[in-house]
Amino acid sequence: MATAALLIGSRDAAFAAVCQFESQGEGRVAAITDARSLRLDDGREVRLTGIEPTATTKQALTSLLVGRDVALHGSDDTPDRYGRQSALVFIRDSETSAQALLLAQGEAIVSAEIADKDCAAALMAAEAEARRQKRGSWADPLAIKNAESPDDILAGIGRFMVVEGKVLSVRQAGAMTYLNFGRNWTRGFTATISRRIAPAFEGAGIALKSLENRRIRVRGWVEGNTGPRIDVRLLGQVELLGAIEPTGVRP
Structure with missing residues (x-):
């Protein structure tokens, strides 16, 4: 996953920036708890909004985020019924969300739950590029x-x-x-x-x-x-x- 940002390129990093909603805080990723959820070292549980996982998402998330400092962005930080806040997750100082990186590698699928038109289009474009290149799950x-x-x-x-x-x-x-x-x-x-x-x-x-x-x-x-x-x-x-x-x- 270290090369994911290079695969997205400057053009994709630019459109990924439209997904930077209101800040919901920062933290260090202590563990990946399931295929689209993580736990920060302060105990907060976070669900990665905007994506549905594939068979390899959890492994990809572990390689990408564990031990990294991240910033959370979203339109609503109200916890879900499992106590998780939903957010777009950015590695500190990066303009590209973890969601966009996963989608560009074919390691996740767009869920269509993000209502913001520009952000939704950006995530869909990352997935479409992975489909064209037959990356990850799209190789099947x-x-x-x-x-x-x-x-x-x-x-x-x-x-x-x-x-x-x-x-x-x-x-x-x-x-x-x-x-x-x-x-x-x-x-x-x-x-x-x-x-x-x-x-x-x-x-x-x-x-x-x-x-x-x-x-x-x-x-x-x-x-x-x-x-x-x-x-x-x-x-x-x-x-x-x-x-x-x-x-x-x-x-």
């Missing part, structure tokens, strides 16, 4: 699931996944809009969008009905019984793909 050709193979997606129920495919139909039932990727609605892959977040798509200039016959990339937690689905709760969970665009363009 099955890292992105095909929406036309619902059984492969359903096998990962309870996991955070990235799925690509063509939306065959858009249907609304009650307060929910269904993006159907298969002809068989009960068995095919579906992304659901509640009425509560539909205005976010409209604000981004995306009418949900316009997604019909479009190729998109969806990320999120896989649920379902007979057929898999991802509940879209955040705008950043959906990326629009061009006819031959391999990396997607975030709305």
